[in-house]
Amino acid sequence: MKVIYNWLFTAVFALMASVAFSQSTVTGTVIDGDINQPLPGASVLVKGTTDGVSTDFDGKFSVNTTKTSGTLVISYMGYISQEIAFTGTSNVGKIVLKPSSVGLDEVQVIASVAVDRKTPVAVSTVKAQDIQLKLGTQEFPEVLRSTPGIYATAQGGGYGDGRVNIRGFGSENVAVMINGIPVNDMENGAVYWSNWAGLGDVTSSMQVQRGLGASKVAVPSIGGTINIVTKTTDVEEGGTISTSIANNGYLKYGMTYSTGLSKNGFAATVSASKISGDGYVDGTQFSGYNYFINLSKQFTPNHKLSFTAFGAQQEHGQHYNRSTIAEYKQTEAGPNRFNPDWGYLNGSEYNISYNYYHKPQMSLNDFWQMSDNTSLSTAVYASFGSGGGRRTRGDKLGSDAYRLGSSDQPIDFDQIVQENKDRGALGSSDIIYNSVNKHQWYGVLSTLKTTIQDKLTITGGVDGRYYIGSHYYQVDNLLGGDFYLNTTSSDNNYNQPLRVGDIFGKNYDGKVLRGGLFAQAEYEVNDSFNLFVASDVSNTTYSTVDFIKYASTDPDRKSKKVDFLGYGIKGGGNYNLDDHNNVFVNVGYFSKAPFLTNVFQSSSSTNANPDAINEKVFSAEIGYGFRSSKFSGNLNVYRTAWLDKSISGSIQRGSGNEPLYYNLTGMDAVHQGIELDFIYRVTDKFKLKGMASLGDYQWKSNVSADVYDDITDNTTTIDLYAKNLKVGNSAQTTFSVGGSYDYAPKSTIFIDYNYAGDMYADFYVTSRSKADAGQAWKAPNYALVDLGIKHSFKIGTFDAALFGRINNALNTEYISDANDVDGTAQSALVYYGLGRRYSVGLNVKF
Structure with missing residues (x-):
């Protein structure tokens, strides 16, 4: 033994x-x-x-x-x-x-992608694999929630109705660019994410540059820049089939295929998907088609040409009208699901707030490497948008007497239809109409870049855009009646019977012509020290044509052209103290044109606002960064002073009624704060990420505001006492911490915790007409927990990945958006954030 x-x-x-x-x-x-x-x-x-x-x-x-x-x-x-x-x-x-896409580096030249430890800006980059891991059924900007200075919400919960704020600035003052091409609305600066619902499928990377940013377009942003770089064309042949399901009938499926780069230099990538669902919030059903195509041809080693087209044709029910906290609490559906803007018509769901739109964007990109040190990158682009949203006229659609039960139940459209039929020769008392919006947008963005003795890089170019937007109200549903008597007194068809398809109330074109030049010099003093200075100048021309108030022979039908000359200068430097530490500073001042909606007294007016002037912005920031094999961190301190801001918007008058529009100029504000973010690689498999953002955003002036009623065509002027009020609708304190663990070489599990505090309500201008109105109402602080997993495996010879996500895993009840009426919680009109949602997806590569 x-x-x-x-x-x-x-x-x-x-x-x-x-x-x-x-x-x-x-x-x-x-x-x-x-x-x-x-x-x-x-x-x-x-x-x-x-x-x-x-x-x-x-x-x-x-x-x-x-x-x-x-x-x-x-x-x-x-x-x-x-x-x-x-x-x-x-x-x-x-x-x-090397990047797997043909032409990706050329796109990044136009998109002005910042480089870590070199470009002196506060920047956060989200790669495609993180978007794929965490997006799920969230709105596209919500994937940025763990980024310093960001506040993102789904607003009323409608498909694509989300919004994002950077350092307290709304989307109209945040430049959103796709492959370097700006997509903010040319009339009001807004970004409608439903128009880009398919971006999550084709994004290569998304970079947020907070503050001045590195963007070289002629019109700078104030809050920051979101650079979205899509896939171009993959070098290797192959594709992906994907599908996902989620709560409330969510279903999405699609495919992406690339031919690969052929011997003659041609390559193509196409992607398409179909999406539909009932929506988490009642009455927010949606459906859409997303598509993307890129064709690329490399004529010589130094010359490439590519064509890109993408878009999302969609329609979705909306939750437009907000309610008070007490009203939401009393509903049968619950605060985060109740929606007063839908009901039943002939046994089917029907919405009084409904959006439909299709905005394809096409661009032709030419990249010419003229020499070893000089290149020219030019993008010629066009976009043609068409769609609209439902609205109502009449009192019944806003009355609880016309619901299938109490005030928290769906609208009984059949009852209204029957009463309209009974009115006979009197016509309909209530109707549904569409606020139709169409646009044509053409632009060119060309950038020449040259490097001198590997030290000095000079970049310059032209940014030209032309836009025409057509906007009108059109009768969509008479709800049982034979006609509707036009009650808009300023219309040239006032007191005339209107039938389906007729235009009334508003019918105008807004035109914008903008041209600008930009230049930047970047000097690499040595391997550690980098300096840059940039400047731009642009001219913006606005005009309108009103077809509903004036006869074709009336000289007042066309407005005079109004010009605004804008300019800007910014500079900064980054110094790498050693292999681990770096510091940077940037400072800038610019003067930019107000939006068209502020240049004219109302959205359809041909009378220019004599008080409209350029907005002025001064911004300064200092930052520190640390990099090591285990830990990476950034600390930024910033201050932005904003003078003579122009603001336009609408005031809700109650469910089912037309809004009042307001227009004000001369507002001053200060946005300042501190931001910290870090990544700590505990082991090769376990990683921690976190951030904290402490902001102080305040209005600094009192002004007058014009309030316009487009039913009566009356404009009134009120005093607005806003000085020392907190800037609303953006959490001024946020922090997050998250962990991810690679339990297999290509499989990951993660958990994220996001906190939002000091979120003050946005105030209605009519609620601030007295000096003693007090501070705006502050919504309760809240925190959300998200969970997810990715597991990679083989299906035969194919690589596959299974994704599972739970957003708001603890089902936290919270208020995400609020409008202030008198500074109290009792009267504030709010949106509740969405509750617990899940999604499961499968990707198979072939």
């Missing part, structure tokens, strides 16, 4: 020694070939084994394996994978991963 024990001991020892002596450690560094910087988070796997790690913040890796020789597979979403052979313990050196 002793002999046997000795034999077993010897065998086990020999086996252990064999394993120990056969272990190898392979090290190296992975470089992002797009920006020549380390690529953290890249996957490094020993082929044929489960031995693998992820690169650290410096792009470095060290993987242990029992193999004495083999092949490393290095991969990262959006990049071409590489296989590197190794023998024994060794250092394989630098491994450069």
Whole structure:
């Protein structure tokens, strides 16, 4: 027996020694070939084994394996994978991963993508794999919720109705660009995310530049810039089939396919998906088609041409009319599901707030590498939008007497239809009409870039845009009657019977012509010190044509053209103290034109507002960054002074009624704060992320406001006492912490905690007509927890990934948006945020 024990001991020892002596450690560094910087988070796997790690913040890796020789597979979403052979313990050196898309680097020239430890701006970048992991059924901007200075909500819960604020500035003062092309509405600066609902499928990266940013377009942003860079054309042939389901009947399915780059330099990528669902909030059913196409041709090694087109044709029910907290609490559906804006007509769901729109965007990008140091990148683009939203005329649609029960029940459209039929020759008392909006938008954005002696990079270009928007009210449903008597006294068809298809109330064109020049000089003093200065000048011309109030021969039908000359200058520098620490500073001043909606007294007026003047902005920021193999962090301090701001909007007058429109100029505000964010790689598999943002956003002046009623065509002027009021509708204190764990080489589980506090209600101008009105109402603070998992596996020879997400996992009840009436919670009109939602998705690559 002793002999046997000795034999077993010897065998086990020999086996252990064999394993120990056969272990190898392979090290190296992975470089992002797009920006020549380390690529953290890249996957490094020993082929044929489960031995693998992820690169650290410096792009470095060290993987242990029992193999004495083999092949490393290095991969990262959006990049071409590489296989590197190794023998024994060794250092394989630098491994450069190239983007898997043709022309991505050219797009980034126009998009002005910031470079870490070089571009002196506060920046956060979200890669495609993070969007894929966390987006789910959320609104596209909500994926930015864990970014410093960001406040994002789904507003009323309608599909694509979300909004995002940066440092307290709304979307009209945040530049949103897709592949470097601006998409903010040319008349009012708004961004309608429902028009870009398919972006989550085709985004390569999304970069948020807070404050002045690095954007080179002629009209700068105030709060920041959101640069969305889509996929171009993949180098390798292949595609993805995807599908996902979620709560409330959510269903999405689609496919993406790339031909790969052929020998003659041609490549194509197409993507399409179908989406539908009932909506989390009652009466917010939706459906849509998302599509994307990119065609690329490389004529010579130095000359590329690509065509891109994408869009989202959609329609969805909306939750437009807000309610008080008490009214929501008393509803049967509950605060985060109740919606007063829908009911039943002939047994089917029917909405009084409903949106439909299709806004395809097309661009032709030409990239010419003129020499080793000089390149010219030009984008010619066009967009043609068409759609609208439902509205109502009449008192019954806003009355509780015409609901299927009490005030919290759906609208009984059939009762209104019957009463309209009974009115006979009197016509309909209540109707549904569409506020129709169409536009044509053409533009060119061209950038010339040259480098002198590898030190000085000079960039200059032209930014030209022409826009014409057509807006009118059109009868959509007479609800049982034969006609509706027009009650808008200013119309040229006043007191005339209107039938389905007739136009009334509003019918005008708004025209915008903008041209500008921009220039930037970037000087690399040495490997550690980088300076830049940028300037721009632009002229904006506004005009309107009113077709509903004036005869075709009336000279007042067309407005005079109104010009605004804008300019700006900004500069800054980044200094890398050593391999780990850097500091930066930027400062800028610019004067920009107000929006068309502020230049004219009302949306359809041809009388220019004599008080409309340029808005002036001064902004300064200082930042500190730290990078190491385990920890990365940023600290920013900023202050933005905003003078002579112009504001336009609407005041809700109650369910089912037309809003009042207001227009004010000369508002001053100060936005200042501190931001901190970090990433800590606890182990190769476990990563922590966090941020904290402390803001102080206040109005600093009292002004007068014009309030316009487009039913009576009356305009009244009121005094607005806003000085020292908090800027509303954006949480001024936010923080988040999240963790992710790679439980397998390509599988991840995550949890995110997001807190929002000091969110003051946006105030109605009519509620602030007295000096002693007090501070705006502050909504309760709240926190949300999100969970998710990604698991990668094989289906035959195909790579597949399964995604699962739970948003608002604790089903927290919270107020996400609020309008102040008298400074109290009792009268505030609010939206509740969405409750717990889940989604499950499957992607299969072929």
